[in-house]
Amino acid sequence: MKQDKVNVKVVPDTRRSKTGERFPLKLRITYKGIRKYYATGFDATPEEWEQLNSTEAKGNLRRIRQELGIIEKDAARCCEGIVPFSFSQFESSFFEERIYTESVETLYNNYISELQSKDQHGTADSYTTSINCLKKYRRSPQLGHITKEYLEGFESWMISRGRSITTVGIYLRPLRTIMNIARENGLIKPETYPFGKRKYIIPTGKNIKKALTKAQLKQIFEYPTDPGSGMEKAKDFWIFSYLCNGINVMDIALLKHKNAHPSYITFLREKTKRTTKGSPVNIVATRNTYIDGIIAKWGQAYTHPEGYIFNIAEIGDDSVTIRKKVKQFTKNTNKWMKKMGEELGFEMPVTTYVARHSYATILVQSGAPLKLASTNLGHQSLMTTERYFAGFEMGVQAEYARKLVEF
Known part of the structure; x- marks a missing residue:
C-alpha cells in the first residue's frame, strides 16, 4: 500500500x-x-x-x-x-x-543553559555537579535507565564511596527536576516516573545546623590579629555577617552606599530575589560600633549612592564575574576562619555558613520571638527558620536534666 x-x-x-x-x-x-x-x-x-x-x-x-x-x-x-x-x-x-x-545529559545541558540565561549560575553549577556524578556512576545515562532500581543502586554506590545520605539527596534533587520536565514534556510516560510514594524517595539526612556558643563567639571577637592581615580581614567580615542578621558574602558584596543608613543597613537577599519578586522581603540590620568600625576600616569612600560599600566586586562587573569574586572571597575568609577555629580548639570548622546559623540560634536562645528571627533572616516561612535553630547548648540541656530529679 x-x-x-x-x-x-x-x-x-x-x-x-x-x-x-x-x-x-x-x-x-x-x-x-x-x-x-x-x-x-x-x-x-x-x-x-x-x-x-x-x-x-x-x-x-x-x-x-x-x-x-x-x-x-x-x-x-x-x-x-x-x-x-x-x-x-x-x-x-x-x-x-x-x-x-533520550540522553539525560542533553536534558541537563538544556536546563543548565536556561538557568545561565537567567543569571542563576549557582543553581546551574549544582545541576552540572549532579550530572557529572551520575555519569561517573553510569556513563551516558538515558531516560530509560532512570528507574527505582537505578536510583537505589546510585544511593548504595555513593554510600560505598564514603558520601553521606545528605549528599545523595543533593545530587538527586536536580535529577528529579529533570525527570519532572521530561514527564511534563511527554518524553516519559507517567507510569515510568521513578520518584514518589511506593517508588524511590529521595533521602533526607538529619541536617543539624551548625552554630557556635556564646562563649565561642566571645573568643572569636577577642581573638588577636595583626592589622591589615588576611586573618584580620576574615575575622572582621565574619563578625559583620554575624551581626548583620547572618548576611551572606554575596549580599555583603552587593551592599551599596544607599543601603547604609546612620542607624541601620537594609538589603534584599540575592538568593531569594526571584522567588520573592512579588513580595520582596526587605531585611533591616541594626548598626552598632562593631559594624561601623568594619565599614570604616574596609569600606570604600562614598562617591554615589549606587557605589558598592566594599571592594569585593566592582560596578560594571557582570553576574558571572561577581560570582567568581564572591566565591574567591568566601574561600579566603573560610580558610582563615577555619585556622582560627582550630587554634581556639573548636570542633566544627568556622565558616561564613556558621556565622549565619550562629546568629539565628543565639537570637532565638536569647528569647527573641521566632517571627522576629524569621523576618531578620529574610525567610518567608517559619518552618525554614525553625530548621536554623540548632538547639540549646549542652550545658543548658544538662541543667534541665538535673531538674528532672529535683523532687
Missing part, C-alpha cells in the same frame, strides 16, 4: 512562550492536513532559533541543532515503518523507543 506523505519537522511552538521570550521547540508531524506537536525537551529564543537554522550555530546551540536533527531523523524513520500511518501508532512506537534512547 502506498504510504501518504508524512511531513516531519522540528519547529518553535509560538502559541505559548516560556520565561524570557523562549519558545518550546516541538516535533511537528503533519499527515493529511492534520498537525500534531510533540515536545523535544528544548526551547529557544527567536534569535537562537535563527542561529540554529544557520551555519553560525556554535557551542551549545550547535549541539542542540545536532540533537534536533537526530530527533527528526528518528521520527521520520518511525513514520516510514507505520503503514497505514496513524498518530496513535506513531506515539506508541516513537516515544516508547525514545524513553530508552
Whole structure:
C-alpha cells in the first residue's frame, strides 16, 4: 500500500512562550492536513532559533541543532515503518523507543543553559555537579535507565564511596527536576516516573545546623590579629555577617552606599530575589560600633549612592564575574576562619555558613520571638527558620536534666 506523505519537522511552538521570550521547540508531524506537536525537551529564543537554522550555530546551540536533527531523523524513520500511518501508532512506537534512547545529559545541558540565561549560575553549577556524578556512576545515562532500581543502586554506590545520605539527596534533587520536565514534556510516560510514594524517595539526612556558643563567639571577637592581615580581614567580615542578621558574602558584596543608613543597613537577599519578586522581603540590620568600625576600616569612600560599600566586586562587573569574586572571597575568609577555629580548639570548622546559623540560634536562645528571627533572616516561612535553630547548648540541656530529679 502506498504510504501518504508524512511531513516531519522540528519547529518553535509560538502559541505559548516560556520565561524570557523562549519558545518550546516541538516535533511537528503533519499527515493529511492534520498537525500534531510533540515536545523535544528544548526551547529557544527567536534569535537562537535563527542561529540554529544557520551555519553560525556554535557551542551549545550547535549541539542542540545536532540533537534536533537526530530527533527528526528518528521520527521520520518511525513514520516510514507505520503503514497505514496513524498518530496513535506513531506515539506508541516513537516515544516508547525514545524513553530508552533520550540522553539525560542533553536534558541537563538544556536546563543548565536556561538557568545561565537567567543569571542563576549557582543553581546551574549544582545541576552540572549532579550530572557529572551520575555519569561517573553510569556513563551516558538515558531516560530509560532512570528507574527505582537505578536510583537505589546510585544511593548504595555513593554510600560505598564514603558520601553521606545528605549528599545523595543533593545530587538527586536536580535529577528529579529533570525527570519532572521530561514527564511534563511527554518524553516519559507517567507510569515510568521513578520518584514518589511506593517508588524511590529521595533521602533526607538529619541536617543539624551548625552554630557556635556564646562563649565561642566571645573568643572569636577577642581573638588577636595583626592589622591589615588576611586573618584580620576574615575575622572582621565574619563578625559583620554575624551581626548583620547572618548576611551572606554575596549580599555583603552587593551592599551599596544607599543601603547604609546612620542607624541601620537594609538589603534584599540575592538568593531569594526571584522567588520573592512579588513580595520582596526587605531585611533591616541594626548598626552598632562593631559594624561601623568594619565599614570604616574596609569600606570604600562614598562617591554615589549606587557605589558598592566594599571592594569585593566592582560596578560594571557582570553576574558571572561577581560570582567568581564572591566565591574567591568566601574561600579566603573560610580558610582563615577555619585556622582560627582550630587554634581556639573548636570542633566544627568556622565558616561564613556558621556565622549565619550562629546568629539565628543565639537570637532565638536569647528569647527573641521566632517571627522576629524569621523576618531578620529574610525567610518567608517559619518552618525554614525553625530548621536554623540548632538547639540549646549542652550545658543548658544538662541543667534541665538535673531538674528532672529535683523532687
